[in-house]
Amino acid sequence: MSKPKLIRITTVPLSLEKLLEGQLNYMQEHFEVTAIAADESRLRVFGKKNRLKVFPLEMTRQITPWADLNALVRLVYFLKKERPQIVHTHTPKAGIVGMLAAKITGVPHRLHTVAGLPLMEATGKKRWLLNKVEKLTYFCATKVYPNSQGLFDFIEKEGFTSTEKLKIIGQGSSNGIDTSHFNPDLFSRTQKTSLRHDLNIKEDDFVFVFVGRLVGDKGINELVEAFNNSKFKIQNSKLLLVGPQEPDLDPLQPSTLQEIDKNPNIISVGYQEDVRPYFALSDALVFPSYREGFPNVVMQAGAMGLPCIVSDINGCNEIIVEGENGLIIPSKNREELQKAMRLLADDRDIYTQLQKNARKMIIRRYQREEVWQALLEEYQTLLKEKGLGE
Template identity: 60%
Template sequence: MEKTQKLIRVTTVPLSLKILLKGQHRFISQYYKVIGVSSGNSELFDVAKNEGIKVVPIEMTRVISPWQDLKSLWQLFCFFKKEKPFIVHTHTPKAGTLGMFAAKLAGVPHRLHTVAGLPLLESTGGKRKVLNVVERATYACATKIYPNSFGLKDIILQEEFCKPNKLKVLGNGSSNGIDTAYFNPENFSPQQNQNFRSKLGINAGDFVFIFIGRLVGDKGINELIEAFKNKSSEIKDVRLLLVGTFESELDPLTPATQQEIASNSNIISVGFQKDVRPYLAISDCLAFPSYREGLPNVVLQAGAMGLPSIVTNINGSNEIIINGQNGVIVPVKNTTELHDAMMKMMSDCDFYSHLQRNARAMIVSRYEQQVVWEGILSEYKLLEQNV
């Protein structure tokens, strides 16, 4: 198939290209000349190798950094002017702002931005006002905005960031869907799971809660650790498995939380893992008390692996989880209700079994990856028809 149109995908850090959009670049590159742009390190070049696309490093920061931001904007503008892409499609907040501004200035005809979360929702006062202005400007520069959940779309409309006709949720949401053949508990034998549990010091009868993601305040880690601390003092055969990295420079945990993670022998922190499936395979329930999300991949992954989830009542999470069917929804920042939900998961076997039976089927039926990819491709093809 002859590929005549050029598509540039931009994220702030290469991990987003590599993990959050895994496989999508290779699929889309059957139809378009795809270039991946992100800050440069070895992970960016892993994307080139794994996805079979060209990559270009342009440094961007996740924090507000006026001088670096201006430099990044100029480099993106120059790159877009040189490459003359048909589409620039950005993901993640900073890449969205810089990429949409640069693409508009460079005269790129189709400027698409996927919204997978709104960090500004946790900001207040003057900072929030500034971020609101930046968000509106970003959307003004875009020709189409794709919230990856219906809840995010509602928030964008409530905040009046853009007009309704610029917004579209693809399918049931999600930026990349879920490969349910890859995330399948049948890929791991009982013996493999037993051996891996033993390696981590987890006993056969232990009930394992798992959290996957950045170990930061706005993921609800402070509340999760406090809820688990209370639980582990009541019940001994329970473990909490933390899979992710600390980001102390951006959103540090409280000293009490850090101390509890370090000192509680029932909390196992394993850092970032390229493949989270073995950890999900040995776990019983995902605990994901985040303050804000788009449509969180980890809840999709856990469900596909047959795990019920405890999530907070935020957009995205409360679309994947239907309370009492494949998980439990608790209020944001409510340690007591989180603790109670964890206790019910452990103590009510019939309730837990009911959730577990539904968990995988409810993901497979709504978020299969190929369907999401086809939806994105259809959007691109529509743009060609409108030329």
């Protein structure tokens, strides 16, 4: 008997590679899986590496109606030919294109995961438009999976869809965390000392690390200002920024860029394929984001044994428990961010207590295989309901 067909769609291959790492391979045991995203060359590399079927579909992360219509038409033809049992989308653009095409072609199970909502920071006409797009996406879907309780509550409050369509898989997160991969014991003291030396970080420096896109919505302007504030300066401290800028989508303020460039205590290393060495050499994660779904970075840092300073926003305030494995601060509040950073750097007892709990709290709640199994059980339950399962 042939396996049921499962199609997973993200806007760009990076989401398949990082945010859903390993998950499609796991599902391949039970389904005939096809991965769809933009950037054909990178997608094909992903498919070859993971032995998955792929279908390149050009999509943008901006509002581009004609390009989106072209993507929709191409996807409709593809779905008509493939006749999958499940189409499961992630990210806003892939969500609207994928769910519309799946609805048009009568795919029985149209699933959309919500891992963050850009509209939370939008205003005016842009917010109105994004609200309409979100509602249309959910209307076309048969199930919607917010990956945190905060997102569930927000979607319910905004009336984007009926509560019956909403469900959180497991305890949240789109993919969980591979705690054997994100493990501080994999990095020796010699390795950490060597990388610190390469980055001009002294052995007794306290290192705050940020991992992610260096954009306004991630709180980078406030973070750089907080770190550089004359009243705040901590002796022997460094700010390590790991991630790419996105000047076309969400540029940093000119003063922020200037400070990153000229301040010898701020080290920006750009995008890194493997972020674990940078967690390993650091002392604490600082993640002052404005909006998130269920941030992998916070789980990764915790698994690497780092206390975390995070914004009081959905996802972050579910992974971090105030005073147990990190500190929670108001979003967009530079003064509270400064206080939290100083507290971790200055109070060794508090730091040690948070660090002691960091890894074990992630292991207990967010093991990757448990998330995969919960999603697989959801798929199998849905198929059986329509007589399509085993």
